[in-house]
Amino acid sequence: MRKEHGLATRDLVDRLRYSGVRRRDFLKFCGVTAGLLGLSEAYIPRIAQAIEKGTKRPPVVWLNFASDTGCTEALIKATYPNAADLVLDILSVDYNETIMAAAGQQVEEVLQKSLKEGNYILVIEGGIPTKHGYGMIAGKDMMDIAKEFAPKAIAILAVGSCATHGGVPAANPNPSAIKGVSAVLGDAYKGKIVNLDLCPVNVEVLVAVIVNYLLFKKLPELDVYGRPKTFYGQLIHDNCERRAHFDAGRFVEKFGSEEEALGYCLYKMGCKGPMTYAPCPKIMYNDRISWCVKAGAPCIGCGEPGWTDKFAGFYERLPGVSIPGFKGVEFTADKIGLAAGAAAAIGIAAHALGSTKRIKKGGEE
Numbered sequence: 001m002r003k004e005h006g007l008a009t010r011d012l013v014d015r016l017r018y019s020g021v022r023r024r025d026f027l028k029f030c031g032v033t034a035g036l037l038g039l040s041e042a043y044i045p046r047i048a049q050a051i052e053k054g055t056k057r058p059p060v061v062w063l064n065f066a067s068d069t070g071c072t073e074a075l076i077k078a079t080y081p082n083a084a085d086l087v088l089d090i091l092s093v094d095y096n097e098t099i100m101a102a103a104g105q106q107v108e109e110v111l112q113k114s115l116k117e118g119n120y121i122l123v124i125e126g127g128i129p130t131k132h133g134y135g136m137i138a139g140k141d142m143m144d145i146a147k148e149f150a151p152k153a154i155a156i157l158a159v160g161s162c163a164t165h166g167g168v169p170a171a172n173p174n175p176s177a178i179k180g181v182s183a184v185l186g187d188a189y190k191g192k193i194v195n196l197d198l199c200p201v202n203v204e205v206l207v208a209v210i211v212n213y214l215l216f217k218k219l220p221e222l223d224v225y226g227r228p229k230t231f232y233g234q235l236i237h238d239n240c241e242r243r244a245h246f247d248a249g250r251f252v253e254k255f256g257s258e259e260e261a262l263g264y265c266l267y268k269m270g271c272k273g274p275m276t277y278a279p280c281p282k283i284m285y286n287d288r289i290s291w292c293v294k295a296g297a298p299c300i301g302c303g304e305p306g307w308t309d310k311f312a313g314f315y316e317r318l319p320g321v322s323i324p325g326f327k328g329v330e331f332t333a334d335k336i337g338l339a340a341g342a343a344a345a346i347g348i349a350a351h352a353l354g355s356t357k358r359i360k361k362g363g364e365e
């Protein structure tokens with residue numbers, strides 16, 4: 001695919017210039033990526049070097065299965081850090097049937113060549129139908145294609161919630177028995193598959209995971225669901241910009257209301273942020289312009305495995321929420337303001353106690 005626009009043999013700087021990416025923007029991208037990976041600024045030159053170094057870029061085979069191709073859309077529409085250009089220029093995307101210009105026999109040959117050569121990063125977008133004949137490409141079941149390409153991959157990235165755990169196409173009643181990549185490939189691939197949940201995938205997270213691989217030649221540390229801990233280790237609720245309203249018991253009760261205009265908490269409108277681990281409030285979407293809650297929509301929890309069934313209906317209130325300071329107790333919305341006030345009081349008291357101890361121990365603080 002790269003050869004089609006004549007960039008395959010240029011070095012990275014030329015390629016980026018050709019794509020309209022200035023050197024300064026490239027370094028800014030490296031800085032953002034270092035931040036995403038939790039690395040200090042000292043790593044910026046190393047990231048730049050890791051990316052620039054490769055005349056031999058890792059080949060990528062991007063397979064599309066049962067989905068609306070929203071993750072490919074997210075990739076090609078990203079403008080900062082110009083992820084589409086950077087990913088396409090950092091990597092040699094040998095095959096992505098949605099965005100490549102060629103079709104038919106020609107692309108099938110490209111695909112088979114990649115398979116023969118091996119050592120590619122395998123990106124899978126979409127759920128995998130596990131019933132014969134329910135999802136086929138070029139006469140083959142998607143499940144068989146996944147099993148054919150997995151063994152020769154150096155890493156497998158399941159992008160978007162359809163690929164990770166089935167997502168929307170696996171929602172009840174799921175007539176084609178769609179599953180996520182890990183469930184289809186099985187335990188033999190544990191540690192080799194990175195699940196990048198969310199609908200669609202967050203492109204900055206995808207790029208950061210790839211850069212992390214280029215830099216350290218290993219995949220990031222994963223949680224029990226195979227998601228990078230760095231990005232999926234915190235609750236949306238704990239980083240939400242409306243959290244102060246939640247703590248104070250200020251809620252939107254109705255769309256179109258004054259409370260909504262004031263940006264109050266969306267818990268009572270069905271927000272699943274208190275049960276969803278994802279980086280949305282920190283990294284956001286659309287070049288960090290916004291995310292669901294900022295745009296006024298309650299989180300529907302698309303970063304969580306099984307969210308389509310677990311969190312339906314999306315506008316129904318979660319039955320209870322845990323509050324720091326009240327271990328093992330779940331609060332209903334009506335009691336939250338009160339509980340949060342008490343929790344804050346406990347926090348203040350604990351702080352005061354800590355201060356007293358410090359004063360006693362050291363004489364003067």
Ligand code: SF4
Binds near residue numbers: 273293
């Ligand atoms: S319930 Fe939703 S809107 Fe409210 S603070 Fe939590 S994540 Fe934010």
Ligand code: SF4
Binds near residue numbers: 198199276301302304
């Ligand atoms: S805020 Fe919630 S619904 Fe929106 S993308 Fe993140 S996890 Fe999905």
